[in-house]
Amino acid sequence: EPEVTQTPSHQVTQMGQExxxxxxxxxxxxxxxxxxxxxxxxxxxxxxxxxxxxxEKSEIFDDQFSVERPDGSNFTLKIxxxxxxxxxxxxxxxxxxxxxxxxxxxRLTVT
Amino acid sequence: xxxxxxxxxxMSVQEAETVTLSCxxxxxxxxxxxxxxxxxxxxxxxxxxxxxxxKQQNATENRxxxxxxxxxKSFSLKISDxxxxxxxxxxxxxxxxxxGAxxxxxxxxxxLLAIQP
Numbered sequence: 001e002p003e004v005t006q007t008p009s010h011q012v013t014q015m016g017q018e019x020x021x022x023x024x025x026x027x028x029x030x031x032x033x034x035x036x037x038x039x040x041x042x043x044x045x046x047x048x049x050x051x052x053x054x055x056e057k058s059e060i061f062d063d064q065f066s067v068e069r070p071d072g073s074n075f076t077l078k079i080x081x082x083x084x085x086x087x088x089x090x091x092x093x094x095x096x097x098x099x100x101x102x103x104x105x106x107r108l109t110v111t
Numbered sequence: 112x113x114x115x116x117x118x119x120x121x122m123s124v125q126e127a128e129t130v131t132l133s134c135x136x137x138x139x140x141x142x143x144x145x146x147x148x149x150x151x152x153x154x155x156x157x158x159x160x161x162x163x164x165x166k167q168q169n170a171t172e173n174r175x176x177x178x179x180x181x182x183x184k185s186f187s188l189k190i191s192d193x194x195x196x197x198x199x200x201x202x203x204x205x206x207x208x209x210x211g212a213x214x215x216x217x218x219x220x221x222x223l224l225a226i227q228p
Binding site (some may be wrong): 103 | 144146148153154155156157158161202212213214215216217218219220221
């Protein structure tokens, strides 16, 4: 069964550094999403992406964040200058009409 | 704004018994979807079941079923014949239908389910 994959599984970075989190959505899906989950808190929406543009973004998704679908298969989330509070598990999801299917997540630790 | 509330942070059930996880939500929309996701210790969220708000019939997937009460804005998950592999964090989620598949999921805070052998 097709799955959403994410790399790396764990990323440690220093405050102020740029990070790129990578996702490979399920191949025939058209809608893509990023969510994050700070330890012990609920899963929060960051951004949705369709037809090569952002459809919706949350308040969290400020100018430090960007998304890209560079080659028709990968879907990336870039954080330009990481802050301590960006430490979280980041989940990519993809979907068609109804459900969203989640990847295993990337644990980002900002030191 | 839509909200999802799960009032049971933790629950425990004996193996082979039945457990019900509660979820309430608030929305002014009339058409939407509700979901239950399971997040095992490996952390990947897995879709358990989906309910369309316009359907009166409660969704069922094998041992998992829901009790959808639209007027009460309640959406509980019943797990029958609980198995050790059911141990996980369970999230209730809402997505409005109008606007299409780009709409975000709004999650509750989760219920951690333990299965006692």
